[in-house]
Amino acid sequence: MRLTLRTLAALTGYPSAELKSHVSELRATLEKEKAFGRPVHNGLDALLDRLERDDLIDAQTAYTDLFDRSRALSLHLFEHVHGDNRERGQAMLDLAEQYMQAGLLLESQELPDYIPVFLEYASCLPPAEARETLAQPAHVLAALEQRLRERGSDYAAVFAAILALSNAHPDHKAVDELQKNAPSDDPARIDDEWEEKEVTFTGAHDMGGPTGIVARLRAKGKAMTAARGTKG
Numbered sequence: 001m002r003l004t005l006r007t008l009a010a011l012t013g014y015p016s017a018e019l020k021s022h023v024s025e026l027r028a029t030l031e032k033e034k035a036f037g038r039p040v041h042n043g044l045d046a047l048l049d050r051l052e053r054d055d056l057i058d059a060q061t062a063y064t065d066l067f068d069r070s071r072a073l074s075l076h077l078f079e080h081v082h083g084d085n086r087e088r089g090q091a092m093l094d095l096a097e098q099y100m101q102a103g104l105l106l107e108s109q110e111l112p113d114y115i116p117v118f119l120e121y122a123s124c125l126p127p128a129e130a131r132e133t134l135a136q137p138a139h140v141l142a143a144l145e146q147r148l149r150e151r152g153s154d155y156a157a158v159f160a161a162i163l164a165l166s167n168a169h170p171d172h173k174a175v176d177e178l179q180k181n182a183p184s185d186d187p188a189r190i191d192d193e194w195e196e197k198e199v200t201f202t203g204a205h206d207m208g209g210p211t212g213i214v215a216r217l218r219a220k221g222k223a224m225t226a227a228r229g230t231k232g
Contacts, residue, residue, distance in 0.1 A: 001130065001165065004035040005123035009116040011044070011158050012075060015051060015059040023052040036164040043157025050154060066155065071183040072147055078113040080140045080178055119162070135168035142170035143178040 007026045010019055019026075027048050030041060051059055067075050074080065078091055095112040099105075102124045110117050118137075122130045134141075141159050148156035163170070 001033060001035050001127050002123045003029045004033045004161075004165070005119050005130065008158055008161055009119035009123070011047065011051075012119065012155075013116045015056065015063050017056055020051060020056055020059070023048050036161055040157065040161050040164050043154070043160055047154040047157055066148070066151070066153060073144065075115045076111060076113045077115065077118060077137050077140055080143065131166055134162055134166035138163060138166055138168035138170040139174035139178060141166075142175045143182075146175070146179065147182070 007029050010026065013019070027045065030044060054062075067073050071079065092112055096106065099112055099117075099121050102121060104121050104124055106112060106117065112118070122133045125133060141162050145156050145159035145163065148159065
């Protein structure tokens with residue numbers, strides 16, 4: 001599972017010549033660890049095939065058009081909960097502290113809520129803890145998967161893979177709320193949306209401890225765990 005998570009982290013990062021030259025190794029890693037079922041593997045194979053086949057500039061352009069030019073597809077977890085709200089700064093500090101405790105030191109230009117970094121962090125954890133960590137933002141990951149599928153992007157397979165590893169069942173109400181509040185990519189509306197109230201999930205701050213998205217993700221993860229326990 002550890003190398004699978006690092007493979008998914010690489011696939012969510014900006015395409016590079018190094019990534020392109022190691023596609024066969026990434027595919028071999030996924031096959032060796034067999035961390036999820038064949039449908040998920042098939043989706044990832046399609047992405048790997050394209051990255052291997054396409055010209056590097058084309059792959060980079062496609063990536064930029066998706067993730068850098070669309071706030072709705074931002075690869076920063078906090079963007080989908082806090083937007084540009086002031087709570088985002090505290091949430092960054094909380095999450096960075098968790099990374100440090102796990103022995104993951106960030107480069108100066110990296111933000112802790114960047115999904116490739118989040119996946120690298122999860123890869124440093126024991127498997128059970130890694131799955132629980134991945135489950136905490138399951139509603140955000142599910143919303144991103146849906147948005148990518150609607151755009152016909154093979155990157156949707158990466159988010160399907162993360163969700164499969166987490167064993168989580170995303171809260172449909174939370175996913176629907178994120179979809180309803182998805183930011184527009186229309187430049188004329190972006191300024192207005194920065195002023196709108198951020199998406200909130202009730203009960204998250206009742207736990208005490210870290211504030212911001214860390215508390216929210218923990219609360220959502222515990223709610224899903226409790227629901228699974230009740231069904232069992």
